[in-house]
Amino acid sequence: MSKEKLSGADALMRSLQEEEVDLIFGYPGGANLHIYDALFNQQAVKHVLVRHEQGAVHAADGYARSSGKPGVVFVTSGPGATNAITGIATAHMDSTPVIVISGQVKSHLIGTDSFQETDMIGISRPIVKHSFLVKKAEEIPLIIKKAFHIAVSGRPGPVVIDIPKDVTDPGYEFDYSYPEELDIRSYKPVEEGHSGQIRRAAKLLLKAEKPVIYSGGGVIQSNASQELIELANLLNFPVTNTLMGLGAYPGTDKRFIGMLGMHGTYEANMAMHNCDLILAVGARFDDRITNDPAQFSLGAKKIHIDIDPASLSKIIKVDVPIVGSAKNCLKQLIRELKKKKSKIDKEKINPWLNQIAEWRCQHGLNHNMLDKPTSNGKILPQQVIQSLYKETEGNAYVTSDVGQHQMFAAQYYHFDKPRKWINSGGLGTMGFGLPAAMGVQSAFPEACVACVTGEGSIQMCIQELSTCLQYDLPIKIINVNNSALGMVKQWQDMQYDGRLSQSTYEDSLPDFAKLAESYGHVGIKVENPKDLEPSMKECFKLKNKLVFLDIVVDQDEHVYPMLEAGMSMESMWLDKETKTWE
Amino acid sequence: MRRVVALLMENQPGALSRVVGLFSQRGYNIESLIVAPTNDPSLSRLTMTTDGDTRVIEQITKQLNKLIDVVKVIDLSDEDYLGRELLLIKLELTKEAEERIKDLGGDVLFKSETLLNAEFVGNSEDLDKIVDTLSELNLLEVVRTGLSGISSTSRTLTI
Numbered sequence A: 001m002s003k004e005k006l007s008g009a010d011a012l013m014r015s016l017q018e019e020e021v022d023l024i025f026g027y028p029g030g031a032n033l034h035i036y037d038a039l040f041n042q043q044a045v046k047h048v049l050v051r052h053e054q055g056a057v058h059a060a061d062g063y064a065r066s067s068g069k070p071g072v073v074f075v076t077s078g079p080g081a082t083n084a085i086t087g088i089a090t091a092h093m094d095s096t097p098v099i100v101i102s103g104q105v106k107s108h109l110i111g112t113d114s115f116q117e118t119d120m121i122g123i124s125r126p127i128v129k130h131s132f133l134v135k136k137a138e139e140i141p142l143i144i145k146k147a148f149h150i151a152v153s154g155r156p157g158p159v160v161i162d163i164p165k166d167v168t169d170p171g172y173e174f175d176y177s178y179p180e181e182l183d184i185r186s187y188k189p190v191e192e193g194h195s196g197q198i199r200r201a202a203k204l205l206l207k208a209e210k211p212v213i214y215s216g217g218g219v220i221q222s223n224a225s226q227e228l229i230e231l232a233n234l235l236n237f238p239v240t241n242t243l244m245g246l247g248a249y250p251g252t253d254k255r256f257i258g259m260l261g262m263h264g265t266y267e268a269n270m271a272m273h274n275c276d277l278i279l280a281v282g283a284r285f286d287d288r289i290t291n292d293p294a295q296f297s298l299g300a301k302k303i304h305i306d307i308d309p310a311s312l313s314k315i316i317k318v319d320v321p322i323v324g325s326a327k328n329c330l331k332q333l334i335r336e337l338k339k340k341k342s343k344i345d346k347e348k349i350n351p352w353l354n355q356i357a358e359w360r361c362q363h364g365l366n367h368n369m370l371d372k373p374t375s376n377g378k379i380l381p382q383q384v385i386q387s388l389y390k391e392t393e394g395n396a397y398v399t400s401d402v403g404q405h406q407m408f409a410a411q412y413y414h415f416d417k418p419r420k421w422i423n424s425g426g427l428g429t430m431g432f433g434l435p436a437a438m439g440v441q442s443a444f445p446e447a448c449v450a451c452v453t454g455e456g457s458i459q460m461c462i463q464e465l466s467t468c469l470q471y472d473l474p475i476k477i478i479n480v481n482n483s484a485l486g487m488v489k490q491w492q493d494m495q496y497d498g499r500l501s502q503s504t505y506e507d508s509l510p511d512f513a514k515l516a517e518s519y520g521h522v523g524i525k526v527e528n529p530k531d532l533e534p535s536m537k538e539c540f541k542l543k544n545k546l547v548f549l550d551i552v553v554d555q556d557e558h559v560y561p562m563l564e565a566g567m568s569m570e571s572m573w574l575d576k577e578t579k580t581w582e
Numbered sequence B: 001m002r003r004v005v006a007l008l009m010e011n012q013p014g015a016l017s018r019v020v021g022l023f024s025q026r027g028y029n030i031e032s033l034i035v036a037p038t039n040d041p042s043l044s045r046l047t048m049t050t051d052g053d054t055r056v057i058e059q060i061t062k063q064l065n066k067l068i069d070v071v072k073v074i075d076l077s078d079e080d081y082l083g084r085e086l087l088l089i090k091l092e093l094t095k096e097a098e099e100r101i102k103d104l105g106g107d108v109l110f111k112s113e114t115l116l117n118a119e120f121v122g123n124s125e126d127l128d129k130i131v132d133t134l135s136e137l138n139l140l141e142v143v144r145t146g147l148s149g150i151s152s153t154s155r156t157l158t159i
């Protein structure tokens, strides 16, 4: 590659172009002004100016989750960097590739408590996959190359690059060239599953009579949906998805038994508890899944495929751990099973499938709640999601905030494709939904993007409504407005005798429709059940507008099923009065 | 159970804080930790003692391995290994003190009119006993390096 003289800031922009970055979300300040000037002087990379750095990271995260490409963020030092922290932690918990490039004070000022100095590397250390402090301009190309490689490969995750201001000074230039090859001796993720383990797993799969495939976000990250579907078809196995894994297996397929865990379907949780084999793929036996690990699915043999060796046998001891990418390992399993095709007995699974169907009949979710008006004249939150599903024909990208509305969205919107359901599953970050939707809409300008939120969550990043106007992001905000921190209230109803400590707002909520209008968008308020579907229709008809649909719903609704803490997956509340255990 | 984990990591600023941070972040405890560059100056070698059952140690080694700066990790206490630490002491200079140190296998390395410095090398249990015994004298200061270790089998921690 021919050499040319570039400043650190220009080298940074060039390196980002080499990595095919087309969009950055960010916010300028003293320490990254050289970088912003370099951004100004080029055309290839566009930039979205957010209104708060947390929004920038969530937006980059939404961009990454929906497109599969890494999201990139610019923030300044000090408060810019600390504002980014919640976003970084969110990306870290859900293993998404986000690269945060923070300005830092000049090298000679580091450690002197200088203006807007904060130890970004130190503060972000426990919530990044890796981080770099750039010492001199010459290091920039290699560090960018490493950062992108680390962020997207293996188990993906956020990478922070902290750049002192002097390193990007336009007054200093060096011979720029971008490295073509990369070898990090201490980082070599294993992609291919161990063949002996694959054979052992295949044997167990063939023996199973009551199997469940339990798949998570790893299947989406590794683009392994096709393989997952092929395997389930080959064996006639039922599939459940985690909150992070929804869409990896088609939500409308007959073998799909819904989400599992804390607010999973009755049939999925019952199947997990009573099965004789679990094939876990790209899922991590999170405590919101297993409930009490000591009582978790005691009769089942367990196979666990994960790219992260540290996820294997971390919480649940498994019989056949397999380190590797979901895609490769599923491919290997399919190949192995096809060799033994004569031994696959699809019929054998039928009694088990019938059992699951019976569970669904008994206590499955009611997906037809729109058909029947409620007796109290109020809109139910579930109906909002069902109406959204109907209106978008299941084709929307749906981002979500955190709370009851998130669980209702996960339960009632059937995702048939991966990367369409975007939520903060691991950290549970209120405020994620709207900026994440900006990221999705930026990645797919023509797509239909809905943000399911609550009046609590939306107020945590509502300032981004202004960003949406500036960049013409026609997001549809579906505000499931129960005038309460609903999920908190639910726990207080159930566990604290209804003492609603600080979970309601008296009469202090804004008129969201008017608020949206003052930001230059369309606002629609819905209170009457008969207006729900027409308003939803109107909302999505306004293709080029951001519409804020503020829907007043029944405050007293709870999310069910709900696992009872400290017990097995079989111990669920099914409604306010009914529980499955004595 | 006491375990001795050894690792090689990139000799870079920040690498050590990632290792130490991991322990506090994940609630593992470190009994002792010792670190120095190796003869390949791009690498540092770190030995730490910790305690926990096999499951916890397996998690610790996996989590350490996950750190990008960590090149290789082994649990030395898996197999035979040699563990040694250095004990430095300061005592009032007396005849008795000098004799006791000699009896216990230590070396007096410095003497002034009133004080002496001595060193002992041994495994942690031996050094515990030595400190116990010497505390009968007027022990002014004790410092221990923490355990360093090397495998006694054909297994090596090199790249």
Ligand SMILES: Cc1ncc(C[n+]2csc(CCOP(=O)(O)OP(=O)(O)O)c2C)c(N)n1
Pocket (backbone or CB within 6 Å): A401, A402, A403, A404, A405, A406, A428, A429, A430, A431, A453, A454, A455, A456, A457, A458, A480, A482, A484, A485, A486, A487, A488
């Ligand atoms: C930043 C943050 N703070 C606090 C919480 C705890 N929390 C979880 S759900 C919830 C209530 C969310 O209220 P809202 O957005 O209105 O959703 P709802 O449950 O009412 O549907 C709270 C406070 C959180 N998840 N994130």
Ligand SMILES: [Mg+2]
Pocket (backbone or CB within 6 Å): A403, A454, A455, A456, A480, A481, A482, A483, A484, A485, A486
């Ligand atoms: Mg609410």
